[in-house]
Amino acid sequence: MNNIDPVIAGEIRSLRQNTERSERTDFVTTYTEREYLNGRTREERVLILRTRGCSWFYHSGCSMCGFYEDTNPRIGKKEVVAQIEQFMKQYPKGEVLKIFTSGSFFDPVEIDKEIQVPIIEKILTGYDFLIVESRPEYVEKIAPALEKFAGRLQVAMGMESTNSEMLKFSINKNYTFDDFKKAAETLHAKSISVRAYLLLKPPYVKENEAIQDTVKSAREVAQFADFISINPLNVQRGTLVEKMYKEGNYRPPWLWSVREVLLSLKDLNVPVVSLISGSGKKRGAHNGHECDKKFSNGIRKYSETLNFDYLEDLTCECREMWSRFTEVEGKIPTELNEVVFSDF
Numbered sequence: 001m002n003n004i005d006p007v008i009a010g011e012i013r014s015l016r017q018n019t020e021r022s023e024r025t026d027f028v029t030t031y032t033e034r035e036y037l038n039g040r041t042r043e044e045r046v047l048i049l050r051t052r053g054c055s056w057f058y059h060s061g062c063s064m065c066g067f068y069e070d071t072n073p074r075i076g077k078k079e080v081v082a083q084i085e086q087f088m089k090q091y092p093k094g095e096v097l098k099i100f101t102s103g104s105f106f107d108p109v110e111i112d113k114e115i116q117v118p119i120i121e122k123i124l125t126g127y128d129f130l131i132v133e134s135r136p137e138y139v140e141k142i143a144p145a146l147e148k149f150a151g152r153l154q155v156a157m158g159m160e161s162t163n164s165e166m167l168k169f170s171i172n173k174n175y176t177f178d179d180f181k182k183a184a185e186t187l188h189a190k191s192i193s194v195r196a197y198l199l200l201k202p203p204y205v206k207e208n209e210a211i212q213d214t215v216k217s218a219r220e221v222a223q224f225a226d227f228i229s230i231n232p233l234n235v236q237r238g239t240l241v242e243k244m245y246k247e248g249n250y251r252p253p254w255l256w257s258v259r260e261v262l263l264s265l266k267d268l269n270v271p272v273v274s275l276i277s278g279s280g281k282k283r284g285a286h287n288g289h290e291c292d293k294k295f296s297n298g299i300r301k302y303s304e305t306l307n308f309d310y311l312e313d314l315t316c317e318c319r320e321m322w323s324r325f326t327e328v329e330g331k332i333p334t335e336l337n338e339v340v341f342s343d344f
């Protein structure tokens, strides 16, 4: 912990001050998605709870994270319980539920510790398996109370990269791979499974370096996680990444790069998927070519089945453009890159 650079942390904090928070107290949204989990394709329901937001926002926050837009600083225990009750009335049953909170489910400031375990108990009366997200620092205290959910609970942690320089100078994560490892071991000791999120292409990192870092991080994190989810960066409002994007100094990763990462990890004995937010859009992973839809569908289909044919089958003439981009990126501003390559 305390692995931050004060200049980057300060800039992120000052950008955040210009953004609005929500006044609403209902849950943010719910939707379904499909993913290959625990041996087969599963239909998963996602619930995004509205909370007061990640405690790390209140200090600084991660350079790419704009989740605080959906949060309301006045939300407490009562409002969270009301959201769960409302949700369970509408969607009482299912196979898998993912709860996202724009922060950490086990952060006692965000979700009162008195209601964390009762919420899990209630959800597991109607759902077979639950996935919640947390920063590693909250795991140690809650772990003994999770033993009774062995085999039915997964905790997802945003490791992003195992490279401590990247965590400090690019992401501003304020924890290290060692913190993740410790939390993962604690959870495994209680038979709770662990998911690692990895971030593809954080700010200040070039496309080629990003691919190499994500592949290396996945290989390292696989020794401590049961499941890996690759998140290609999408540009969110009010973030340091958005500032760089608007200045022409950041381009989200190519879908070619996502494909490259996933294929490079074919031999890994841990499932690796990528459910991409904003796939094919300018602010999300995109090739900027007519193949965007085909690539988005191929990567989604792969993530639902782990069938590598869906990735191998992806081809397009823009591969050459991707490879040229990786050579010149950083040498000319990104906006100019887009202009240069739009003629390709």
Ligand code: SF4
Residues within 6 Å of the ligand: 054, 055, 056, 057, 061, 062, 065, 066, 067, 102, 103, 104, 135, 158
């Ligand atoms: S990415 Fe996660 S840990 Fe970082 S600021 Fe956002 S919610 Fe908090």
